[in-house]
Amino acid sequence: MTRHIDIRKNTYLDSVSLMSMSTKANAVEGVTQALLGMATPMNKEVLANVGVDDPAIDAARPSDLMIVIDAADDLVEDAISAVNDILARKNTSADGAAEARYRTLDGAFTEVPDSNLVLISVNGAFAAREARKALVAGKHVMIFSDNVSVEDEIELKNLAHDRGLLLMGPDCGTAIINGTGLAFSNAVRRGSIGIVGASGTGSQEISVRVHDFGGGVSQLIGTGGRDLSAEVGGRMMVDGIEALAADPGTEVIVVVSKPPAEEVADKVLGVLGATGKPVVVCFLGSPRTESGYPNVQLVPGTKPAALAAVLATGVDESTLDLHALNIPLIEEVRAKLAPEQKYVRGLFCGGTLCDEAMFAALATYDNVYSNIQKDPAYVLGATDASKEHTFLDMGDDDFTDGRPHPMIDPSLRLQRLVQEADDPEVGVIAMDFILGFGSHEDPVGVTVPAIEEAKARAAARGQHLEILGYVLGTDLDTPAIAGQVAQLEAAGVTIASSSTNLGLLAREFVAKGDHR
Amino acid sequence: MSITSLFSTGLKPVNLGLDMFAEDLTAQGVEPVRMDWTPPGGGDPETIAALGRLERPEVAERIEAANEEAVGRVLAAQPFLEGFGRAIDTVPGMTRTTILHAGPPIGWERMSGPMKGAVTGALVFEGLARDLDEAGELAGSGEITFSPCHEHQSVGSMAGVTSASMWVHKVTNRTHGNTAYTNLSEQLSKILRFGANDQSVIDRLSWMRDVLGPILAAAMELNEGGLDLRLLLSQALHMGDEAHNRNVAGTTLLIQALAPYILETDFTTKEKREVFDFVASSDYFSGPTWMVTAKAAMDAAAGIENSTVVTAMCRNGVDFGVRVSGTGDQWFTGPAQQVVGPMFAGYTEADSGLDMGDSAITETFGIGGFAMAAAPAIVALVGGTVQDAMGYSRTMNAITTTNNPNVTIPALDFMGVPTGIDVRKVIETGILPLINTAIAHKDPGIGMIGAGIVHPPLEAFQQAIVTLADTIGA
Numbered sequence: 001m002t003r004h005i006d007i008r009k010n011t012y013l014d015s016v017s018l019m020s021m022s023t024k025a026n027a028v029e030g031v032t033q034a035l036l037g038m039a040t041p042m043n044k045e046v047l048a049n050v051g052v053d054d055p056a057i058d059a060a061r062p063s064d065l066m067i068v069i070d071a072a073d074d075l076v077e078d079a080i081s082a083v084n085d086i087l088a089r090k091n092t093s094a095d096g097a098a099e100a101r102y103r104t105l106d107g108a109f110t111e112v113p114d115s116n117l118v119l120i121s122v123n124g125a126f127a128a129r130e131a132r133k134a135l136v137a138g139k140h141v142m143i144f145s146d147n148v149s150v151e152d153e154i155e156l157k158n159l160a161h162d163r164g165l166l167l168m169g170p171d172c173g174t175a176i177i178n179g180t181g182l183a184f185s186n187a188v189r190r191g192s193i194g195i196v197g198a199s200g201t202g203s204q205e206i207s208v209r210v211h212d213f214g215g216g217v218s219q220l221i222g223t224g225g226r227d228l229s230a231e232v233g234g235r236m237m238v239d240g241i242e243a244l245a246a247d248p249g250t251e252v253i254v255v256v257s258k259p260p261a262e263e264v265a266d267k268v269l270g271v272l273g274a275t276g277k278p279v280v281v282c283f284l285g286s287p288r289t290e291s292g293y294p295n296v297q298l299v300p301g302t303k304p305a306a307l308a309a310v311l312a313t314g315v316d317e318s319t320l321d322l323h324a325l326n327i328p329l330i331e332e333v334r335a336k337l338a339p340e341q342k343y344v345r346g347l348f349c350g351g352t353l354c355d356e357a358m359f360a361a362l363a364t365y366d367n368v369y370s371n372i373q374k375d376p377a378y379v380l381g382a383t384d385a386s387k388e389h390t391f392l393d394m395g396d397d398d399f400t401d402g403r404p405h406p407m408i409d410p411s412l413r414l415q416r417l418v419q420e421a422d423d424p425e426v427g428v429i430a431m432d433f434i435l436g437f438g439s440h441e442d443p444v445g446v447t448v449p450a451i452e453e454a455k456a457r458a459a460a461r462g463q464h465l466e467i468l469g470y471v472l473g474t475d476l477d478t479p480a481i482a483g484q485v486a487q488l489e490a491a492g493v494t495i496a497s498s499s500t501n502l503g504l505l506a507r508e509f510v511a512k513g514d515h516r
Numbered sequence: 517m518s519i520t521s522l523f524s525t526g527l528k529p530v531n532l533g534l535d536m537f538a539e540d541l542t543a544q545g546v547e548p549v550r551m552d553w554t555p556p557g558g559g560d561p562e563t564i565a566a567l568g569r570l571e572r573p574e575v576a577e578r579i580e581a582a583n584e585e586a587v588g589r590v591l592a593a594q595p596f597l598e599g600f601g602r603a604i605d606t607v608p609g610m611t612r613t614t615i616l617h618a619g620p621p622i623g624w625e626r627m628s629g630p631m632k633g634a635v636t637g638a639l640v641f642e643g644l645a646r647d648l649d650e651a652g653e654l655a656g657s658g659e660i661t662f663s664p665c666h667e668h669q670s671v672g673s674m675a676g677v678t679s680a681s682m683w684v685h686k687v688t689n690r691t692h693g694n695t696a697y698t699n700l701s702e703q704l705s706k707i708l709r710f711g712a713n714d715q716s717v718i719d720r721l722s723w724m725r726d727v728l729g730p731i732l733a734a735a736m737e738l739n740e741g742g743l744d745l746r747l748l749l750s751q752a753l754h755m756g757d758e759a760h761n762r763n764v765a766g767t768t769l770l771i772q773a774l775a776p777y778i779l780e781t782d783f784t785t786k787e788k789r790e791v792f793d794f795v796a797s798s799d800y801f802s803g804p805t806w807m808v809t810a811k812a813a814m815d816a817a818a819g820i821e822n823s824t825v826v827t828a829m830c831r832n833g834v835d836f837g838v839r840v841s842g843t844g845d846q847w848f849t850g851p852a853q854q855v856v857g858p859m860f861a862g863y864t865e866a867d868s869g870l871d872m873g874d875s876a877i878t879e880t881f882g883i884g885g886f887a888m889a890a891a892p893a894i895v896a897l898v899g900g901t902v903q904d905a906m907g908y909s910r911t912m913n914a915i916t917t918t919n920n921p922n923v924t925i926p927a928l929d930f931m932g933v934p935t936g937i938d939v940r941k942v943i944e945t946g947i948l949p950l951i952n953t954a955i956a957h958k959d960p961g962i963g964m965i966g967a968g969i970v971h972p973p974l975e976a977f978q979q980a981i982v983t984l985a986d987t988i989g990a
Contacts, residue, residue, distance in 0.1 A: 061558055101550045102553075103553065108549050116522060117527060118530040119529055121533025121534040125555075139530070140522055144533065180527050180544050181540065438537065
């Protein structure tokens with residue numbers, strides 16, 4: 001075994017590209033371990049943790065690229081050259097691109113003065129500064145990056161408000177502006193329903209359900225998950241609502257969020273009440289049922305939200321396929337499960353989808369564990385074993401630390417799926433598959449082998465393991481939903497027609513008739 | 517543009533970050549503006565905070581005004597060659613036991629191999645030591661004053677070693693009245709400034725002291741109007757020089773301008789012939805002349821309060837030093853880097869000394885690496901294509917304040933050379949100035965072994981931005 005360490009001074013590659021290159025580099029023949037990363041303190045620590053220790057690494061600066069290759073002695077030269085090719089390819093595509101690229105936002109704005117929105121997905125430590133520049137230049141901003149301080153968020157949102165600009169985020173995963181999807185988003189029809197969402201996959205889900213009910217989306221404005229906290233006070237939410245209220249293309253407004261801080265909820269509802277437009281509000285998991293305003297309807301889930309919005313545009317309910325819960329199916333699945341198969345395990349990419357399924361379970365069961373549980377007694381960490389009913393948001397920080405989001409890289413979820421299948425008390429494994437811009441190119445295809453393995457393990461001990469899948473996507477997405485659903489069905493997976501139904505079906509499948 | 521008006525306008529997004537988002541936008545028929553972004557300041561939080569303080573509108577306004585003044589002076593400077601004199605008689609602060617050197621301050625112990633070679637050679641040349649061993653002892657004894665050329669209105673190529681009896685150019689910026697100095701080219705290869713110091717080197721220095729210097733000085737005494745060096749320089753760029761690594765045209769123009777006066781001096785024909793043969797022996801003869809031209813212009817821009825324009829970049833073979841207008845004489849330093857480029861036969865990178873010399877004053881002014889596009893003939897020397905050369909010069913626009921209309925590059929539609937390196941822009945873009953330079957052998961006594969390109973260390977600019985933020989942005 002030979003270790004090759006190469007530090008390239010002043011060479012910058014973004015972390016996602018590096019992770020994808022690392023994956024390729026590790027697949028090179030003869031390579032036992034290849035590590036590519038910028039020499040940030042965190043990445044150095046990662047190297048130290050796997051026993052890579054070298055003065056050259058200690059001396060490297062955050063602007064330097066670190067390349068570590070462990071390979072069999074006789075193959076190391078070939079491996080280095082193969083890894084160099086992988087790194088070079090990025091350069092070729094960047095240099096070979098016909099379009100101009102700009103080093104700074106100011107440079108881009110000077111050359112392309114009609115640019116009007118900046119989508120920022122650089123490391124969070126640098127995102128606020130770039131956002132400030134964009135706002136000062138009069139550009140709308142969407143910050144996909146997380147790890148931006150709440151102080152910066154408030155300052156940026158105040159600046160945006162003063163200038164009448166959007167500041168979506170930080171940690172804003174989705175938006176659709178003028179029919180164009182930004183970051184993680186689905187291809188949906190344009191229409192008259194405007195969405196403002198503090199939860200990314202919740203917004204995606206509502207846009208997809210609206211599309212499925214034949215409606216369309218005028219604008220989808222993301223606010224970032226912290227916007228409705230007491231500190232940030234719904235700054236972007238309020239501006240977004242007012243923009244949709246003034247937008248002639250928007251007839252109905254939908255708001256989706258986890259439960260806001262109480263005073264923020266009151267403020268947001270007040271603003272919604274004043275819009276004069278029909279409004280549907282989904283504060284997932286909130287006990288509120290009355291808004292106090294005649295034009296503002298509170299609904300408990302994403303599917304009811306989409307349905308209410310589509311109906312508010314004047315569609316006749318009798319013309320819609322409502323995808324009611326399939327009661328015979330529930331009976332059928334219950335019959336297949338052994339008495340000891342009492343629990344649901346939910347493995348989610350989408351935070352809101354996890355939330356919605358968890359709240360459905362909590363409506364019936366007390367013993368619901370999760371990494372996003374509010375009750376500390378029921379909180380599980382990323383490395384904890386699952387317990388009774390467990391719902392994991394694998395896109396949450398404790399799972400994504402140092403690795404890509406499961407919507408891009410499903411490997412961790414695949415391992416977990418097979419692991420859960422070994423628990424004989426598990427009756428149902430519920431999973432979401434998120435299609436659309438930004439997501440994995442074939443999330444179902446990459447999961448099918450693990451699904452088959454999970455089912456085989458249960459079968460080996462004489463159990464039927466029910467795998468329940470929900471594909472968040474539309475016929476217009478790439479890949480389209482139909483092909484993904486067909487692959488799941490071929491693998492023996494039961495399909496839920498919405499996020500809401502996924503939670504309800506999972507809960508009901510394991511109900512033994514003795515629950516409250 | 518308000519949010520509602522965005523809804524009725526075509527979306528024109530800028531994608532700053534993940535390329536896959538740009539690809540998704542393209543797939544939706546909305547072509548995004550793509551960025552080639554790197555974290556500012558090399559990702560260092562203190563540096564970014566300092567940059568942020570200088571970006572506050574009220575601070576930025578003061579800086580813009582100061583920088584305009586600074587580059588205005590550079591553009592207006594008119595360096596004229598007024599004559600030649602012995603260092604002891606002309607250079608401010610020069611003494612019999614002073615050795616000027618290139619780069620930021622450095623003591624004998626820390627000097628690089630080639631600089632030590634040059635120092636010991638100079639001490640022998642000056643008669644202060646009998647041989648190199650004795651010179652080494654003397655250099656370490658504390659009796660010799662070491663001082664950077666830049667602290668004496670001077671610049672020095674490579675080791676920059678300048679001693680009392682060496683002859684120097686006297687160049688006055690007639691617009692602002694300041695004068696700058698630099699010694700004479702020893703021509704290329706096995707010479708003192710590259711660390712060589714055997715008898716052939718000492719003999720050449722003696723001849724330069726006894727024949728070349730006096731003839732050039734006498735010639736310039738006959739030329740009462742002086743020589744307009746900026747004019748010669750700008751002609752040289754139009755003839756394919758970048759005036760750091762290629763000086764074919766500049767040397768021809770300079771000797772053409774000097775020749776009539778040399779002929780009129782009282783020296784013998786044999787001596788005059790020796791001078792012409794010496795000049796013809798290397799295209800580099802005018803190299804120091806363009807360095808001192810740049811120095812005379814850049815010194816005029818020094819010491820302007822609130823200015824973030826770089827007024828000097830130089831290296832001593834160990835440290836790279838930067839001076840900034842708004843912080844006056846203060847040095848910001850980082851480690852000198854390895855020069856990358858072709859080597860003379862028989863040498864490898866392992867033989868090369870680190871970046872050395874005050875010649876980066878040319879890049880500070882806007883020529884040299886910044887004017888690569890003017891010198892397609894030497895792109896091979898810097899390992900690139902003609903296209904790369906064009907790109908180098910254009911890229912330097914991203915870190916400079918303006919373009920010099922008096923010194924232009926024909927192949928870039930007569931774009932003025934990029935002028936006035938702005939510390940803020942270097943930090944923000946992560947683009948480091950490009951320097952064309954020569955490579956000295958790492959050991960004393962050998963000389964030049966190649967040439968190539970090099971960048972300053974980012975650290976020097978990081979220090980500068982933090983100090984600027986503390987002074988200007990306080």
